[in-house]
Amino acid sequence: MNSTTRTIEHGRRDGFASLSAGRLRADSFPMRLFAKGNAKHWDPSSIDFTQDAADFAAMTDDERRQTCALAAQFLAGEESVTQDLQPFVAAMAAEGRFGDEIYLTQFVFEEARHTQAFRLWFDAVGMTGDLHPYIERNQPYLEIFTRALPESLQALAADPSPVNQIRASVTYNHVVEGTLALTGYFAWHKICAERGILPGMQQVIAHIGADERRHMAWGTFTCRRHIAADDALWDVVDGRMQELLVPAMGVVTGTVDRWPEGEVPFGLDLNEMAEYAMDKVGRRLGAIASARGADLRAIDADAEPERLEERFHAEDSAALAAAAAP
Numbered sequence: 001m002n003s004t005t006r007t008i009e010h011g012r013r014d015g016f017a018s019l020s021a022g023r024l025r026a027d028s029f030p031m032r033l034f035a036k037g038n039a040k041h042w043d044p045s046s047i048d049f050t051q052d053a054a055d056f057a058a059m060t061d062d063e064r065r066q067t068c069a070l071a072a073q074f075l076a077g078e079e080s081v082t083q084d085l086q087p088f089v090a091a092m093a094a095e096g097r098f099g100d101e102i103y104l105t106q107f108v109f110e111e112a113r114h115t116q117a118f119r120l121w122f123d124a125v126g127m128t129g130d131l132h133p134y135i136e137r138n139q140p141y142l143e144i145f146t147r148a149l150p151e152s153l154q155a156l157a158a159d160p161s162p163v164n165q166i167r168a169s170v171t172y173n174h175v176v177e178g179t180l181a182l183t184g185y186f187a188w189h190k191i192c193a194e195r196g197i198l199p200g201m202q203q204v205i206a207h208i209g210a211d212e213r214r215h216m217a218w219g220t221f222t223c224r225r226h227i228a229a230d231d232a233l234w235d236v237v238d239g240r241m242q243e244l245l246v247p248a249m250g251v252v253t254g255t256v257d258r259w260p261e262g263e264v265p266f267g268l269d270l271n272e273m274a275e276y277a278m279d280k281v282g283r284r285l286g287a288i289a290s291a292r293g294a295d296l297r298a299i300d301a302d303a304e305p306e307r308l309e310e311r312f313h314a315e316d317s318a319a320l321a322a323a324a325a326p
């Protein structure tokens with residue numbers, strides 16, 4: 001039997017990618033991400049939240065409520081993505097891509113680690129009761145995290161086609177991670193950095209941001225390889241983005257919209273947040289569009305998705321520094 005045709009699909013294995021010539025290459029894009037993630041290990045339980053507890057206790061009631069709303073969205077969001085990525089792991093096996101499967105197991109683990117980090121923070125600041133009320137007033141949030149995200153990822157279990165992979169990746173990597181989480185970091189920066197509070201949370205956000213850049217790079221890589229193989233799939237990217245634009249913007253504005261004009265804690269500005277989020281949507285589309293007409297053979301080793309995320313990170317750092325300037 002030819003080693004390139006042996007299947008590694010879950011439940012149907014008749015061979016091994018790792019034993020086949022050239023099927024698990026260390027220089028492939030997903031294996032490089034995997035090596036990078038292993039070298040950047042961090043442990044949430046080693047972060048000291050003592051000062052965070054003191055800073056949290058010193059906040060006004062409104063500030064505490066706003067901080068909990070943001071942290072609860074992150075905590076429930078990390079739990080959701082830990083669960084919802086799992087069909088993508090099996091989809092990579094069905095496609096015979098063991099390097100991607102290896103990377104996605106690390107990716108799932110990292111989302112679990114992010115969930116642990118936010119849960120430890122809530123415990124440390126004394127918020128051990130039911131936190132559902134903090135997310136339940138944000139309807140678009142519920143629409144994305146209890147419907148759009150799980151449905152588009154679960155669709156891969158029945159049919160791991162390129163169309164379904166793109167719909168799943170746009171939802172997960174480009175909207176939830178690339179738009180919502182990044183806009184959330186912007187809000188954390190407003191809360192923490194300008195006042196020099198919550199140093200433990202600042203460390204968590206910095207670590208998570210680095211993990212997420214690898215996640216988004218993988219999402220860009222995955223969309224790129226499908227688009228490079230079939231340019232008609234670009235319409236799937238664009239269509240899915242359009243479907244999610246309204247609920248995604250609703251999540252962002254719903255995070256801060258229940259305060260009277262001019263009274264939002266920490267000076268969070270709805271328009272500024274919405275503008276920041278819209279910029280991210282445009283940027284995600286641009287990242288995927290960069291693969292249109294690209295050489296499919298070169299894509300598996302092409303570092304462009306990583307370079308894009310590093311460039312975006314540099315832009316974000318500049319925007320955050322500007323936002324923090326007095």
Ligand SMILES: [Fe+2]
Pocket residue numbers: 078081110111114208212
């Ligand atoms: Fe995460």
Ligand SMILES: [Fe+2]
Pocket residue numbers: 081111177211212215
């Ligand atoms: Fe992530």
